[in-house]
Amino acid sequence: MPEGDTVWNTARALHRALAGGQLTASDFRVPQLATVDLTGAVVLESAARGKHLLLRFRAPADGPPLTLHSHLRMDGAWRAYAPGERWAARPAHTVRVVLRTSEAVAVGYHLHDLALVPTAEEATLVGHLGPDLLGPDWDPAEAVRRLAAEPNRSIAEALLDQTNLAGIGNLYKSELLFLRGISPWTPVRDVPDLPGMVALAHRLLMANRGRWTQSTTGSLHRGRTSYVYGRRSEPCRRCGATIRKRDQGERVTYWCPACQPGRD
Numbered sequence: 001m002p003e004g005d006t007v008w009n010t011a012r013a014l015h016r017a018l019a020g021g022q023l024t025a026s027d028f029r030v031p032q033l034a035t036v037d038l039t040g041a042v043v044l045e046s047a048a049r050g051k052h053l054l055l056r057f058r059a060p061a062d063g064p065p066l067t068l069h070s071h072l073r074m075d076g077a078w079r080a081y082a083p084g085e086r087w088a089a090r091p092a093h094t095v096r097v098v099l100r101t102s103e104a105v106a107v108g109y110h111l112h113d114l115a116l117v118p119t120a121e122e123a124t125l126v127g128h129l130g131p132d133l134l135g136p137d138w139d140p141a142e143a144v145r146r147l148a149a150e151p152n153r154s155i156a157e158a159l160l161d162q163t164n165l166a167g168i169g170n171l172y173k174s175e176l177l178f179l180r181g182i183s184p185w186t187p188v189r190d191v192p193d194l195p196g197m198v199a200l201a202h203r204l205l206m207a208n209r210g211r212w213t214q215s216t217t218g219s220l221h222r223g224r225t226s227y228v229y230g231r232r233s234e235p236c237r238r239c240g241a242t243i244r245k246r247d248q249g250e251r252v253t254y255w256c257p258a259c260q261p262g263r264d
């Protein structure tokens with residue numbers, strides 16, 4: 001599952017490839033947009049909102065500005081190519097959209113929740129999100145307020161809920177709770193310092209913004225980039241205990257039972 005920083009990086013790559021360009025062709029390969037033709041639209045901006053991608057256009061005719069929304073979920077990706085460049089080796093049936101300008105070709109693979117709305121109505125798609133960890137309007141106090149509003153929920157599930165704060169996926173959730181020494185099953189009401197947790201989440205995502213290797217340990221070496229995430233049955237880097245993995249809600253959680261004591 002891409003985390004907020006991966007989505008942010010994707011938005012920036014799309015912005016660099018497309019912004020300012022006029023579409024010479026568009027090809028939507030999803031039923032709900034099959035008849036849409038954005039030829040002539042000018043790409044104004046590519047932005048991330050939490051884990052949602054927003055591509056904003058000046059409409060081809062005199063219409064209002066438009067926003068193309070997409071979500072990567074587990075398997076989605078956008079790639080930008082030069083015109084004539086060979087595309088990555090992915091099956092053609094995974095292509096959901098192709099946008100061409102004179103300078104670039106942007107291809108969206110396995111995209112989810114593709115929708116085209118007037119930019120003024122973006123809130124219908126992303127208005128439910130909590131404060132965006134990588135957004136220009138990041139509001140840590142509001143994120144803490146939203147987390148604290150459901151005190152009996154487990155902290156792991158509360159951190160993944162994008163309506164509390166937007167941008168944390170399973171990797172940052174697991175790592176954050178390790179770094180704070182908190183069991184993932186701890187009810188929100190028993191987490192000693194929610195503002196400190198939220199501040200650390202912001203620092204972790206900011207530290208990884210702008211690069212594709214995600215690290216919470218400070219190391220960018222393969223196999224050393226996380227404390228607990230993806231390390232089931234391996235020794236804890238701090239105490240040597242065996243890292244565990246278990247389902248929690250609809251997701252899995254990794255944790256060190258010694259460094260993160262408590263009910264599990």
Ligand SMILES: [Zn+2]
Nearest residue numbers: 236239256259
């Ligand atoms: Zn440990």
